[in-house]
Amino acid sequence: SDRTALLALRSAVGGRTLLLWNVTDQNTCSWPGIQCEDNRVTVLRLPGAALFGPLPVGIFGNLTHLRTLSLRLNALSGQLPSDLSACINLRNLYLQGNEFSGLIPDFLFQLPDLVRLNLASNNFSGEISSGFNNLTRLKTLFLEKNHLSGSIPDLKIPLDQFNVSNNQLNGSVPKGLQSFSSSSFLGNSLCGGPLEACSGDLVVPTGEVGNNGGSGHKKKLAGGAIAGIVIGSVLAFVLILVILMLLCRKKSAKKTSSVDVATVKNPEVEIQGSKPPGEIENGGYSNGYTVPATAAAVASAATVAAGTAKGEVSANGTGTKKLVFFGNAARVFDLEDLLRASAEVLGKGTFGTAYKAVLEVGSVVAVKRLKDVTITEREFREKIEAVGSMDHESLVPLRAYYFSRDEKLLVYDYMAMGSLSALLHGNKGAGRTPLNWEIRSGIALGAARGIEYLHSQGPNVSHGNIKSSNILLTKSYDARVSDFGLAHLVGPPSTPTRVAGYRAPEVTDPRKVSHKADVYSFGVLLLELLTGKAPTHSLLNEEGVDLPRWVQSVVREEWTSEVFDLELLRYQNVEEEMVQLLQLAVDCAAQYPDKRPSMSEVTKRIEELRQSSLHEAVNPQPDAAHDSDDASSR
Numbered sequence: 007s008d009r010t011a012l013l014a015l016r017s018a019v020g021g022r023t024l025l026l027w028n029v030t031d032q033n034t035c036s037w038p039g040i041q042c043e044d045n046r047v048t049v050l051r052l053p054g055a056a057l058f059g060p061l062p063v064g065i066f067g068n069l070t071h072l073r074t075l076s077l078r079l080n081a082l083s084g085q086l087p088s089d090l091s092a093c094i095n096l097r098n099l100y101l102q103g104n105e106f107s108g109l110i111p112d113f114l115f116q117l118p119d120l121v122r123l124n125l126a127s128n129n130f131s132g133e134i135s136s137g138f139n140n141l142t143r144l145k146t147l148f149l150e151k152n153h154l155s156g157s158i159p160d161l162k163i164p165l166d167q168f169n170v171s172n173n174q175l176n177g178s179v180p181k182g183l184q185s186f187s188s189s190s191f192l193g194n195s196l197c198g199g200p201l202e203a204c205s206g207d208l209v210v211p212t213g214e215v216g217n218n219g220g221s222g223h224k225k226k227l228a229g230g231a232i233a234g235i236v237i238g239s240v241l242a243f244v245l246i247l248v249i250l251m252l253l254c255r256k257k258s259a260k261k262t263s264s265v266d267v268a269t270v271k272n273p274e275v276e277i278q279g280s281k282p283p284g285e286i287e288n289g290g291y292s293n294g295y296t297v298p299a300t301a302a303a304v305a306s307a308a309t310v311a312a313g314t315a316k317g318e319v320s321a322n323g324t325g326t327k328k329l330v331f332f333g334n335a336a337r338v339f340d341l342e343d344l345l346r347a348s349a350e351v352l353g354k355g356t357f358g359t360a361y362k363a364v365l366e367v368g369s370v371v372a373v374k375r376l377k378d379v380t381i382t383e384r385e386f387r388e389k390i391e392a393v394g395s396m397d398h399e400s401l402v403p404l405r406a407y408y409f410s411r412d413e414k415l416l417v418y419d420y421m422a423m424g425s426l427s428a429l430l431h432g433n434k435g436a437g438r439t440p441l442n443w444e445i446r447s448g449i450a451l452g453a454a455r456g457i458e459y460l461h462s463q464g465p466n467v468s469h470g471n472i473k474s475s476n477i478l479l480t481k482s483y484d485a486r487v488s489d490f491g492l493a494h495l496v497g498p499p500s501t502p503t504r505v506a507g508y509r510a511p512e513v514t515d516p517r518k519v520s521h522k523a524d525v526y527s528f529g530v531l532l533l534e535l536l537t538g539k540a541p542t543h544s545l546l547n548e549e550g551v552d553l554p555r556w557v558q559s560v561v562r563e564e565w566t567s568e569v570f571d572l573e574l575l576r577y578q579n580v581e582e583e584m585v586q587l588l589q590l591a592v593d594c595a596a597q598y599p600d601k602r603p604s605m606s607e608v609t610k611r612i613e614e615l616r617q618s619s620l621h622e623a624v625n626p627q628p629d630a631a632h633d634s635d636d637a638s639s640r
């Protein structure tokens with residue numbers, strides 16, 4: 007049984023479990039570091055518990071329901087016990103910071119559910135097996151600081167995190183791993199990818215210069231070859247310049263009033279729109295980042311468009327170079343107004359750059375300049391019409407759009423308080439409105455209603471990119487969901503976002519997102535709202551777990567002291583409701599889609615718990631009321 011196995015572990019490697027575990031307590035599941043489901047041990051966490059010596063065979067063969075095993079930072083040694091292969095439900099295996107040795111055993115590759123594997127800082131030796139390719143769900147692989155040798159196999163699994171630094175590896179970094187930074191590979195004899203190019207990468211086909219075919223030595227280029235390359239490059243550059251100049255002349259002679267926006271790309275705006283590295287990050291704290299522009303970025307697109315749009319509306323509505331508005335009474339400004347507006351950069355996102363444009367009449371709009379739109383104009387218009395027809399008080403309204411070959415603009419209502427992301431993680435200085443329970447639970451409810459509305463449009467309508475920078479706030483902190491329907495307008499991101507944080511585990515193509523995947527992302531958003539921690543924060547703790555797993559790893563009794571944002575804790579009278587909302591967040595972020603509630607259920611639960619907290623604030627109830635509530639819900 008699980009109990010026998012735990013007792014065997016205790017007597018084999020002892021450590022602090024000798025003090026921690028009260029063996030007279032028959033309820034093994036209440037022992038520190040242990041969590042159970044249906045009376046079977048699913049989580050065993052004994053980090054830094056002074057465990058010592060080899061793990062004998064005969065223990066883990068019984069703990070077959072284990073999902074998380076963390077024995078990091080102990081002094082365990084020897085080979086990994088072969089009966090660990092029986093733990094086929096294992097998802098998280100954290101063994102870093104021990105003295106394990108021998109080969110990385112093949113049985114690990116037979117654990118189909120493994121998501122996180124950390125074997126760093128041990129004495130493992132031998133080669134890294136291509137058997138890791140069997141672990142199709144693996145997201146994190148840490149093997150740094152061991153004695154691993156040989157070359158790195160080409161791993162084709164979609165890893166979020168990977169590190170093999172400080173081993174004795176050689177050869178080149180395989181293609182599939184080249185997007186990781188050099189720090190993942192340093193301290194080896196590796197080359198290629200983020201590291202220095204491998205010798206042999208530069209093959210110059212002349213008699214005296216080039217690779218000698220396998221000796222591994224890089225031959226220096228001869229002086230003559232270098233001169234040849236330089237002169238050749240300069241000539242090619244001059245030739246391109248001449249061609250460009252000729253082309254430009256031809257074009258301007260042809261017509262002074264070109265029809266296409268593409269010809270008036272405003273270099274000034276381009277510069278102002280580009281971000282200084284590190285300052286504006288996708289999903290980061292970009293709100294409030296302002297670069298005053300003499301003319302809006304949108305104006306660059308609008309300049310010619312406005313000049314040519316008048317009277318050029320074609321009968322079918324396509325091919326027009328003008329703003330297309332949604333709704334009946336919405337046409338309160340036109341391209342010329344946008345042209346005269348002053349603009350500032352709000353931030354750069356997955357789909358392009360967002361600007362704030364202040365119109366001369368005083369109204370303010372947000373303009374999103376889309377990049378990487380690969381679909382045809384017809385498809386674009388069809389899809390954007392569908393987005394524009396969405397109408398709900400918890401969505402950021404899309405007012406208008408503009409389409410030309412080189413410029414695609416979306417015009418939204420401007421949300422004065424910026425994004426939830428900026429509010430939670432941005433300026434925490436004095437003068438900021440404290441984010442109390444009422445505000446946070448109200449934001450949760452507004453966002454839930456917006457997503458519920460989107461889902462009510464049909465089984466194929468999902469948001470696909472729920473995160474805190476896409477929840478925007480009005481002056482009165484009402485939440486509005488933004489960026490819906492955009493994933494279908496643009497091509498796949500050129501660089502896949504590695505640590506998405508919000509993305510459900512089953513999602514492989516970010517454009518194919520189900521209702522249940524939105525629910526997962528909303529769960530992460532709720533956790534962010536309650537903990538104040540950003541889910542994209544690199545390593546939430548030393549184990550590199552994501553926000554949902556971190557919250558789950560903290561026992562429920564300790565949620566109040568360990569998990570909640572300190573600012574929120576000042577409002578003690580709503581502790582029970584806070585715990586309920588956290589439980590809802592955990593339910594939403596369940597690993598398996600079928601276990602997650604629907605958005606309408608989510609909205610209902612938030613409404614209920616908010617009602618009880620508001621009621622309580624007005625009519626404080628004695629504790630007994632809670633007890634009876636609990637009893638009835640059990």
Ligand SMILES: Nc1ncnc2c1ncn2[C@@H]1O[C@H](COP(=O)(O)OP(=O)(O)OP(=O)(O)O)[C@@H](O)[C@H]1O
Nearest residue numbers: 289293352353355356357360372418420421425475
């Ligand atoms: N309608 C709006 N009103 C006010 N601010 C906005 C509006 N739309 C976007 N922003 C701001 O502009 C920033 C960039 O937005 P954008 O939607 O382009 O990127 P993102 O939300 O960070 O990422 P993604 O494109 O992946 O959704 C956001 O952080 C938000 O603060």
